Amino acid sequence: MQLMTTGEKNTDSDIFTKPSFWECDNCNRILKHGEFRFNCTVCPDYNQCETCTATMQPPHHHRMVREIAYGYVEEAEYTRVDLAARILAAVTTYQDRYCMGVRDIDPNNPKNYVDSYSWQTFKTIGERITNFSHGLRRLIKPRGYLGICAANRPEWLVTDFACILQSFITVPIYCLFNDREIAFIIKNTPVSIIVCDKEMLPRFIRLHSECPSLRHIVCMDPIPEAMSSKMKIYF
Incomplete structure (x- = not known):
């Protein structure tokens, strides 16, 4: 895991x-x-x-x-014109600008959001994309299928961009799908890796035995100790 x-x-x-x-x-x-x-x-x-x-x-x-506040920057030049090259060019050109932000949670009431954001720059996002793509490359070959299932968050795009850099094919899976629909997508793609959040993790662990192609589950969040010990049975 x-x-x-x-x-x-x-x-x-x-x-x-x-x-x-x-x-x-x-x-x-x-x-x-x-x-x-x-x-x-x-x-x-x-x-x-x-x-x-x-x-x-x-x-x-x-x-x-x-x-x-930002000023004029020199646009990075890339000989390639594919999407992966444009992502790397944007990271290089705008590295000190804000790229993705998450709304802050009220420390006094975790169910509510406050009127502020925690931002990550293009440089930070670029490093996360590159590092994660290298990690995924150890688990899947180019042109392989990877499913993404999570709520709206920066890690969703980080995963998608990481797949673009390594030529993986992403398969979006909506959290509102039932188990039968999710299993159908995994079996017919076929997806070998699922990247999900902690809310969806138990469902994919449960569906693992029904999906022969599914070999790895990557969680965007830290996994509770109780769940981690249970997963050793499956992986």
């Missing part, structure tokens, strides 16, 4: 020296490429630098959202 962990925080906060396309509307300073800017959700094209947002009194009267 392989694991694909989630919940990474963005640590790519390097500040570069070149200017960005934005300036602070309070102090009129041109923001640097890679610096955080605070954008007003109401006023059109109103931004503040981090210092002004923290010190200005009274503060701006509308809600401000933290985003990254």
